[in-house]
Amino acid sequence: AQKVTQAQTEISVVEKEDVTLDCVYETRDTTYYLFWYKQPPSGELVFLIRRNSFDEQNEISGRYSWNFQKSTSSFNFTITASQVVDSAVYFCALRTLNAGNMLTFGGGTRLMVKP
């Protein structure tokens, strides 16, 4: 069985601060995919990144960066110089190779960026 844990239920920062959202996953499969999604108040889940289990390279996209470490089963997400528009709920998700398109989501982290 798969499991994704986002221990931080809510984080509050002041604009321009850096913030890291933690994600820890569990799976016995050797091939899997990890995702981050953003859910603004409108409700739609917005895809941010996908990472496969064979690619441990960290990735940076503008103010966003992701740190994937298989040794600790973690896939953390950092926002540098946060902005008010980053306020949303962020979800980490896992999909294994044999599970079709079924995503197992973590509980989400609500990020509030205050001006």
Place this chain on the structure above:
Amino acid sequence: KAGVTQTPRYLIKTRGQQVTLSCSPISGHRSVSWYQQTPGQGLQFLFEYFSETQRNKGNFPGRFSGRQFSNSRSEMNVSTLELGDSALYLCASSPEAGEGNEQFFGPGTRLTVL
């Protein structure tokens, strides 16, 4: 390309009624998945359809069912509604089944059961 569309966006029903929600995937996408989001249980997978066949099913009672049409549009049906079925129902589409494909989500249908 138009994104994933879901209709209706909001729905109010009473206990015991049934409801049908609709999802139109991104043009060319053949996989459609449904998720239920509630404050207590979070985001939970309901089922996935690919080429009109159900490929995966989550741990939900038989009152929850779905289907996919030849044009990849999908519907989900909930019969004998219960108060606990109040949730945001999200649909996601993907080009193919499995592998590393991203899933693109629609805006959701917010169902309230009174």
